[in-house]
Amino acid sequence: xxxxxxxxxxxxxxxxxxxxxxxxxxxxxxxxxxxxxxxxxxxxxxxxxxxxxxxxxxxxxxxxxxxxxxxxxxxxxxxxxxxxxxxxxxxxxxxxxxxxxxxxxxxxxxxxxxxxxxxxxxxxxxxxxxxxxxxxxxxxxxxxxxxxxxxxxxxxxxxxxxxxxxxxxxxxxxxxxxxxxxxxxxxxxxxxxxxxxxxxxxxxxxxxxxxxxxxxxxxxxxxxxxxxxxxxxxxxxxxxxxxxxxxxxxxxxxxxxxxxxxxxxxxxxxxxxxxxxxxxxxxxxxxxxxxxxxxxxxxxxxx
Amino acid sequence: xxxxxxxxxxxxxxxxxxxxxxxxxxxxxxxxxxxxxxxxxxxxxxxxxxxxxxxxxxxxxxxxxxxxxxxxxxxxxxxxxxxxxxxxxxxxxxxxxxxxxxxxxxxxxxxxxxxxxxxxxxxxxxxxxxxxxxxxxxxxxxxxxxxxxxxxxxxxxxxxxxxxxxxxxxxxxxxxxxxxxxxxxxxxxxxxxxxxxxxxxxxxxxxxxxxxxxxxxxxxxxxxxxxxxxxxxxxxxxxxxxxxxxxxxxxxxxxxxxxxxxxxxxxxxxxxxxxxxxxxxxxxxxxxxxxxxxxxxxxxxxxxxxxxxxxxxxxxxxxxxxxxxxxxxxxxxxxxxxxxxxxxxxxxxxxxxxxxxxxxxxxxxxxxxxxxxxxxxxxxxxxxxxxxxxxxxxxxxxxxxxxxxxxxxxxxxxxxxxxxxxxxxxxxxxxxxxxxxxxxxxxxxxxxxxxxxxxxxxxxxxxxxxxxxxxxxxxxxxxxxxxxxxxxxxxxxxxxxxxxxxxxxxxxxxxxxxxxxxxxxxxxxxxx
Numbered sequence: 072x073x074x075x076x077x078x079x080x081x082x083x084x085x086x087x088x089x090x091x092x093x094x095x096x097x098x099x100x101x102x103x104x105x106x107x108x109x110x111x112x113x114x115x116x117x118x119x120x121x122x123x124x125x126x127x128x129x130x131x132x133x134x135x136x137x138x139x140x141x142x143x144x145x146x147x148x149x150x151x152x153x154x155x156x157x158x159x160x161x162x163x164x165x166x167x168x169x170x171x172x173x174x175x176x177x178x179x180x181x182x183x184x185x186x187x188x189x190x191x192x193x194x195x196x197x198x199x200x201x202x203x204x205x206x207x208x209x210x211x212x213x214x215x216x217x218x219x220x221x222x223x224x225x226x227x228x229x230x231x232x233x234x235x236x237x238x239x240x241x242x243x244x245x246x247x248x249x250x251x252x253x254x255x256x257x258x259x260x261x262x263x264x265x266x267x268x269x270x271x272x273x274x275x276x277x278x279x280x281x282x283x284x285x286x287x288x289x290x291x292x293x294x295x296x297x298x299x300x301x302x303x304x305x306x307x308x309x310x311x312x313x314x315x316x317x318x319x320x321x322x323x324x325x326x327x328x329x330x331x332x333x334x335x336x337x338x339x340x341x342x343x344x345x346x347x348x349x350x351x352x353x354x355x356x357x358x359x360x361x362x363x364x365x366x367x368x369x370x371x372x373x374x
Numbered sequence: 375x376x377x378x379x380x381x382x383x384x385x386x387x388x389x390x391x392x393x394x395x396x397x398x399x400x401x402x403x404x405x406x407x408x409x410x411x412x413x414x415x416x417x418x419x420x421x422x423x424x425x426x427x428x429x430x431x432x433x434x435x436x437x438x439x440x441x442x443x444x445x446x447x448x449x450x451x452x453x454x455x456x457x458x459x460x461x462x463x464x465x466x467x468x469x470x471x472x473x474x475x476x477x478x479x480x481x482x483x484x485x486x487x488x489x490x491x492x493x494x495x496x497x498x499x500x501x502x503x504x505x506x507x508x509x510x511x512x513x514x515x516x517x518x519x520x521x522x523x524x525x526x527x528x529x530x531x532x533x534x535x536x537x538x539x540x541x542x543x544x545x546x547x548x549x550x551x552x553x554x555x556x557x558x559x560x561x562x563x564x565x566x567x568x569x570x571x572x573x574x575x576x577x578x579x580x581x582x583x584x585x586x587x588x589x590x591x592x593x594x595x596x597x598x599x600x601x602x603x604x605x606x607x608x609x610x611x612x613x614x615x616x617x618x619x620x621x622x623x624x625x626x627x628x629x630x631x632x633x634x635x636x637x638x639x640x641x642x643x644x645x646x647x648x649x650x651x652x653x654x655x656x657x658x659x660x661x662x663x664x665x666x667x668x669x670x671x672x673x674x675x676x677x678x679x680x681x682x683x684x685x686x687x688x689x690x691x692x693x694x695x696x697x698x699x700x701x702x703x704x705x706x707x708x709x710x711x712x713x714x715x716x717x718x719x720x721x722x723x724x725x726x727x728x729x730x731x732x733x734x735x736x737x738x739x740x741x742x743x744x745x746x747x748x749x750x751x752x753x754x755x756x757x758x759x760x761x762x763x764x765x766x767x768x769x770x771x772x773x774x775x776x777x778x779x780x781x782x783x784x785x786x787x788x789x790x791x792x793x794x795x796x797x798x799x800x801x802x803x804x805x806x807x808x809x810x811x812x813x814x815x816x817x818x819x820x821x822x823x824x825x826x827x828x829x830x831x832x833x834x835x836x837x838x839x840x841x842x843x844x845x846x847x848x849x850x851x852x853x854x855x856x857x858x859x860x861x862x863x864x865x866x867x868x869x870x871x872x873x874x875x876x877x878x879x880x881x882x883x884x885x886x887x888x889x890x891x892x893x894x895x896x897x898x899x900x901x902x
Binding site: 131132133135138152153226228313317318319329330333334336337 | 628630631633634683686689690750753756757759760761763764767774775776777
């Protein structure tokens, strides 16, 4: 046997990285509840994106002839006191919920993560100042903080979404993520590769963003998914209180407020279905977040 | 059209007759008992002259008398309260009132014409530090005199056909001249009048109680031993009515609340209703483009199908009548035929919307977009705005709603910080001299937020004010209203219903459109 034939017959085990698909399959196999959450979230996102094509009615069109109609083939989830189709409003409302939830959580978690890692890296007075500010914000209940911010900022529509409302939801997320990320970053700061980067003369920005930040992705992702659920709930709460999305825009929290309070005895479907949509979205994101935490945590995997 | 104003007016007339019948059946009043009623809000002042909210009169009303008053059995006529008789000079420049004898204040002192003079003088020309919210209404009064202890004379600088109604203002409470001399601000601290009830206790945020004033000048009245006004939030108030903790509420409830209360109380509750004074409108800032263009404003009013919308709206809100500025049942209201010729009040909505689209295109804004400023409280502001947004959508206009709290709304309205705003009136009386006064040009009326000015409005207003012949005055008022509706700086849309709940034991309270005047509590009695 020549060397050439030997080389041809020996199959060296592949060292290539698993594909995204394989990773997802792995996730689904080890975290079935998380996978169910992910599927539900994806279904909601797709339904929201395709709402103009799949919603049976215009979500804002008033049709008094269909006022307070119970669920039927024509209106599977019934209609509200203006005769608006609840299924259509829930489908369009998914856009508001997912966009507001995702963008708010992304902004809040990213700013919080940056603040946390900066606080941990510099330590000393900077850490002290940042952490005391975080303490102040953490002492305020999340809904109260959001209420104050939304009342102060007013409205600022960008692409049909109230950017100030997104900020109002993001701000209470920042200190919570900052505190968690700081605790992880404190241990990473002491790692040899961070020392090596410092010795090699890399800039502070490079050390933070190129060397420390990638190692904080796991807590960041976990916090992000957890806060999407919280942001959806917060948006719904603010809309319910009249400080979030305004009528006639379809939004789940808004569907529970206003006239729904007057008509829920006559037409319970006005509150049951939007309530279910909020619960399902929050539950799904929470399942996904918890499973992601278990999946990304090596200690949990060993258990 | 199932529920036109005229059908409603007919129904109201029937209801009125039925109510009269009911009142006649309740002809044997019973003395005694305490009336418990709810008020959604506390008084922001104890001084009637400074007050402008229903919550003020729903507490203070039973303690005070006025010179004249609205006749709630023959609404909106004005009858004497402290005034026993009166004469008006042929030139309408002198009003002479003779007062009832033996009228006493709650502290036992006798009322004289000087008390009436001092009280009106306080409204017309308030001393430093005293707030008079109603001063402008008496702008035509030159002087108030008290030539003898039973006579009050008002000299006018100009005639005003609405003056008798203005003398009947429920805000013109009569105070003690002697006490005003000691301290012109005493009404802000002490509740002491000549009304049927004396104040017993005031617990801010909780309750307000009154007991029968035995020295009240109208013989045999009041029937009640006393009353207790309980301060409640709007939701708690409905719960209290449903649970039977209170016997009445005098501002009004929604149709949904009515169903709930009726379901809980069954035969122990009854509801009475009248056309309300709350007129829901939209005001345009005519200083802002494109609302300076009458074509745009006209298009926006043409797009709103008032006649088809009102019946379903009445099932989900307190809006129940299509209305111009005058209440449909008011003596000087526009006749039906005339109203339907005005922009936005026509029956052919298809043609109106085609015209609206044409006007918008002609004005260069075929795809108009704007933000509608709306006021926070939900009913009926929220359904009203939603209906408008849907109507405007049907001519290609995109509207974003911005809901602000009441203080912010009022501030934006007064400062002109809006393009299009939901507007509302809630007058305490019917006379066109004050109903229409707020629609005078913005430079004459602080209450017209639109920035619109047109001398013709002032001319037409003066013409009706100086006309004392009732038929001719109605014509003059109609001409004024016609002209204002056609300018569309403010577009009237729907009017509220005043729907009052009463425990069936509460008798003898004729419901009138005005909600911020409590009415005559002295005549209410409770069946055993």
